[in-house]
Amino acid sequence: MATLPLEGVRVVAISLVLAGPFGSMLLADLGAEVIRVESIHHFPSITRGYMPRPPQFMVPTTGEKSGGFSGGLQTYVDHEAGERPWNRFALFNVQARNKLSCCIDLTRPEGKDVFRRLIQVSDVFYENNSPQVMDNLGLSYEALSGWKPDIIYLRMPGLGLTGPYRDFPGFGAQLDAISGHTLLRGYPGRDATYTTGEVYHCDACAGATAAFAVLCALHFRRRTGKGQLIDLSQIESFIPQLGEIFMDYTMNRRIETSFGNRDPFTAPQGCYRCRGEDRWVVISVTSDKEWEGLCRAMGNPSWTKDERFATNQGRLKYQDELDELIEQWTLRHDHYEVMYILQREGVPAGPVMDQRDAYHDPQLRSRGFFEEVAHPEAGIHFYPGMLWKMSKTPLSIRRPAPCLGQHNEYVFRELLGLSEEEMVRLEKELVIGGDAYI
């Protein structure tokens, strides 16, 4: 009996940056054999690094503060790029778990021929490049389905495969803006330039949606024998996640902006400063019962009896004053302490966790969320783990992120059965193989 849900499913991936690799990671977690096809001739930016061999200013050396060229996205193990920086990059290594890597030069006919043979023994081809990249390489759906009629081909450029903006070279940051989300997540009363940070939900959303799309197509193929092309526009996967806000426009012509940390219907809700440096807790009161719980937790100070705060309507109206009064209380406590005090009273509340908090958090630890992984060039670390638990096919990090070209032998010799002579010749001519960018 297969011990993993996607055992026996082979996915060939040319995925880069964040959204693509996240989706193929979910497939690899489920047990699919995900083979990354990479190239020692071409370095896709923000994947195995920003540059193959970054200048020192792109390897931040300070541990505590992440400011600088691009913050936490540029972290190498121990802040050392090393001889092969592309194997030591956190952004890559966190999402390439459970995948394999081989190198093929797809711009050369012989490389393309090897790639064709790989597609012929695979179930899915998965990519998130700009549309013209695959087209220029001659890797259209028509070409691939000619080689393998039931291939499932998922393409997920930022804005999809058709339409006037299809070639827009955007990242999660731009897709967040185009989809409308950036204007929905600002500080009320402040202009959009305050909406800073390096957190873009579209990548997570599109990646997960892509994994779902592939699974639907696999199910359909098992039933009908048919493969197909899937056109996933990342913003189109995102807009449904903001559905009610768009419905408010289509039903009522209301153009919603941001509520910041508040809730449009219930109060108080917000993010309050706690004891310590840059420490915060969120509190979210959704009913009179929870409001009473909050009052009890704070020791029922006299201001809580103010009749303006007696109803949800009043609390919504006077939330500015209410927030100040609540913060006077939270400031005297640790952020975790506030959570425990309030949860005991049945009030939704929790610390705003930085990375230290997360690694030490009792809940994540108790569920074994972090997994210890030994990587040949990065060493031993605890990695963020699985996004769900399955009772009969438990998932885990079965292997670390692959080093560049780590599975050349397996793919070319074992899987495709290239002869010794072919291997040697193609490797010598740099058509296949290799483990370093040239």
Added chain:
Amino acid sequence: MEQALSDVKVLDLTWYIAGPYCTKMLADYGADVVKVERPPEGDPARSIGPFLGDEPHPEKSGLFLHLNTNKRGITLNLKTDAGKSIFKELVKNVDILVENFSPGVMDRLGFSYEELEKINPKLVVTSISNFGRTGPYRDFRATEIVEFAMGGEMYSTGSPELTPLKLGGNVVQYQAGTIAAVSTMGALLWSRQQGVGQHIDISIMETQAGGADRRNIYLLGYAYGGVVTQRWPSGGAAAVRSLLPRGIYPCQDGFVMFLGLPQWWPRFLKLLGLEGEPRFQNFIDTTHEDEFRAIWFSWLVDHTKEEIFKLCLENRIAGAPLNTVEEVVNDRHLEYRGFFVEIEHPVVGRVKYPGAPFKMMESPWQAKRPAPLLGQHNEEVYGQLGYTQKDLARLKEEGVI
């Protein structure tokens, strides 16, 4: 046209957002989803806005209408004996059951996974909760903002002089629903192959902590180098070590978001008409930063969002407008692709909804029916189980349906 999941049957016990979005994804790609609501009020999302005409009404909630397309709806009181026995009959004939009650609720109703497995060994049961079915926070209460604060990357979202900031709407719960749909499909494929179902335990906190909105990268960044992310200064001040624009900037009629790769610097110079300008050839040489910024900001206010987007498309630069909701609905690219679709609903009428999250060429997304009215398919679904009109009248009287 046949859909990807046309042969899949789902029993949907979900409410609010995360669970319903999971089953919406299944229903929109063809699964027969029967949504079970408790009488008399149904899914609490029916009482959450926005409402058509701002009039609170159980059939006019935009949230509920969006989240429940393509599902059939029945009412059933699972706390009654008759309700429990009907529920068991329903469980026999489905592939998937999804629920997002607080942990322990299903067990108390007598529907623990172990019990359900006895009724239907092939059943996939997906349980979504704030913190998962185990652990010290299992019974803690949470809402959207609490889930993001604890699981996600709220700490570094926003400006350093202000509070950490939540994301828009309810995206954390929607994302949990999306992840739930992925895991459910994985389990379904295995169940169809092996003839054995299983139980999936989804913690919304973990869907955030393992998520690619950067949280997973920043967590590993801490393990790799002790990096704790901070909130960024506003106004482009974060780019202190280079001339490369990055972040949100004001333009003539709104705001634009720019992000540049080092190798794109020549494209930027071309965009601004500064090719060959010796002061700015090296983007990390900030000697003439003030002069560069003066040119950059005046260029921005000379152009509208639309003009800037057009120029960025031509010059292949990652710069884009901050669109309003209205601009998105009327966007010509989305219109070209037919993204928003009109769906007719008996109470709300014809309204545009967000459409397919992806286009499958052989087994497409379809809007076959609007969200169900409360109990709309009682006769149809219970009729299939053999209940007569008379039985249904009695069950209604007894408060079962």
